């Protein structure tokens with residue numbers, strides 16, 4: 263039977279997630295800020311959890327209805343056949359959100375939702391008390407412009423918790439965001455990739471998994487695996503499919519960081535992800551940056567004021583980075599930062615995309631290889647970016 267499945271992501275990664283869904287064969291999609299709804303059979307729940315790199319969670323959509331008052335909310339929730347999904351001892355925890363809706367009190371909406379579920383379960387199971395000591399069923403009630411949406415969270419632990427990153431440095435990016443940045447950059451596995459501020463190695467480990475086509479959830483468990491109402495075969499089949507897709511392509515991935523301890527952590531994380539043979543890590547200050555190959559793609563996440571470092575020394579670090587890169591014409595450069603005046607230091611980017619790291623507004627600034635036929639002149643590194651010129655791709659600065 264066809265299900266409606268919702269996948270959520272960091273604001274700004276919707277286009278990447280949409281492409282990921284297309285590559286899994288899901289073309290019937292509805293895209294909103296930070297979430298995409300698509301139609302699929304039950305197998306889609308397992309495949310979305312196991313294969314998607316940029317998604318944060320996978321939800322099963324149960325219902326959508328108008329809810330201008332509590333009666334409508336109660337009736338809409340009670341209509342759902344909860345007894346077909348949740349056993350008598352299931353744990354029914356309700357989370358909620360409300361935006362631009364008459365029903366603005368989230369605790370009240372959660373409480374009404376829970377009452378309606380219990381009412382339906384009471385009638386179906388013929389009992390009054392539910393022990394709630396079995397499997398978890400995280401329920402979400404979202405009110406948006408007086409429409410209620412009821413979902414079940416199938417992932418359990420968020421999808422960024424891949425399980426390989428036991429050690430982090432300062433200000434790591436989430437695994438899902440790191441994968442999204444690599445996918446946004448357009449890096450191709452045949453090209454060397456360098457992260458000169460690699461920290462815990464997240465960008466490189468995600469790139470290695472992309473290059474080798476290793477599904478991020480291949481070794482993970484998901485909450486919905488415990489739900490008996492779903493066909494249990496979907497998980498095994500998706501994992502077999504994931505195994506069959508892995509390749510043994512040779513990759514050239516390089517990670518540097520000034521902090522020797524952080525480099526050790528990155529190596530351990532890569533080992534946990536079974537990607538340690540794919541990545542060379544070394545302790546190196548950015549001022550010693552060098553690269554002897556032809557083309558390469560630099561993808562990195564520099565320190566930025568919000569979390570680490572102080573503004574003056576940060577600007578100096580950014581200038582050093584710009585200067586060490588300037589002799590290399592044939593590099594694609596993708597720099598992710600929350601630095602307010604980044605382009606004043608680095609020059610106007612060929613492409614600029616707004617993204618959020620947690621709740622910090624950041625941008626991914628892309629500078630493409632001068633030799634690429636489809637690109638205009640290389641931006642002048644010293645020139646401040648006051649106004650965007652017509653004809654350039656990307657968002658407004």
Ligand SMILES: C[S@@+](CC[C@H](N)C(=O)[O-])C[C@H]1O[C@@H](n2cnc3c(N)ncnc32)[C@H](O)[C@@H]1O
Pocket residue numbers: 430431432433434435436458459460461462463464465518519520521524546547548549562563564565566579
């Ligand atoms: C924002 S963190 C990178 C986080 C990384 N993307 C991750 O997910 O773990 C920035 C890193 O830059 C490193 N760093 C700071 N100054 C540096 C320098 N002069 N040369 C090289 N690395 C430096 C820090 O040690 C830190 O690990």
